[in-house]
Amino acid sequence: MAAELGVETHVLRHWESVGALTVRRDGNGYRVYDDRALEQARTVLRLRRVGLSLPEVAAAMAPTKAAAQGVVRAKIAALEEEIAHRRQAVTFLRHTAECRHRYLDDCPECAAFVHGA
Template sequence: MAGAIGVETHVLRHWEDVGVLIPQRSPSGQRVYNHEAVTRGRIIRRCQRAGLSLADIRSLAPAGSADRTAIIDERRAAVECTIARLQRAADYLGHLTQCRHPLADDCPQCSDFARSPRD
């Protein structure tokens, strides 16, 4: 199971402890992960890569959860802010490769970037 979703075994145990992925149990008490559990594990990893905490992921599980949309919208807004900040940084770095001013203060674009809100 762990290999199928690209995590270590201890991660599965942690997910079980926090309640985001509860495996079925065999009569002897061993954990049993079916296809649905593998799919859910992959979704959990995608959500984590998107920056959601395990607490957020746990609250997303019930499709009718009132907080579901708010949590997703909040995370999406944060991702969009990060993208915008990184795009400004990439634009500035691209400009620096072409800038011919000896001092940043002499360059209007460098000065504009320096005056922009701190990222």
Template sequence: MRTIGEAAAELGIESHVLRHWEHVGALTTRRDGNGYRVYDDNALEQARTVLKLRRVGLSLPQITAAMSPKKSAAQTVVREKIAALESEVLRRQQAIAFLQHTVECRHRYLDDCPDCATFVREA
């Protein structure tokens, strides 16, 4: 069993973050006889999962849904996030291609380059 401070330190976050996660329903914790939160191994593992999902970009409502006992609800949220990330990867790859071309472009001004104009029209 760990106190909220011990759990937060182990996770590398502040105690108020754990309280917030509990408040919004992304984390469940037990209380001791004095009403203090206690973190057993299961609660700590759940907090690690929330932390990982936050780091990959899920919002707390998405995390709550992704951790739902109903697998289909969890899969829907995760699939939506995967699609959003794939879309972001594509946008960044296009940005890299455009910037690489501008570095290598033989034209003095980008407006003079038909390839640059094509990149601009595609955006």
């Protein structure tokens, strides 16, 4: 299963240890990676690729849809805040690239951004 997903086996064991992946055990205690576990691991991988931390992934894999949606909505809000912050940074950098002032504090627009106004 690790090869199919393109991850190391220790990654699967780690996901299991933090509660992001549930793997059935056989009578001898060996892990059984069946179709359900494979699909769950694919979901973990997708969620990691879009930026969820392992604790967030584990919470998003909650048994109730409402709990999972709460985690996803919180991540959406955090990403939207990050996007807004990065847009402000781009606006500031564009201005500084064209600004006629040599030092940031000499320009009212730059100084306002730097000082958080």
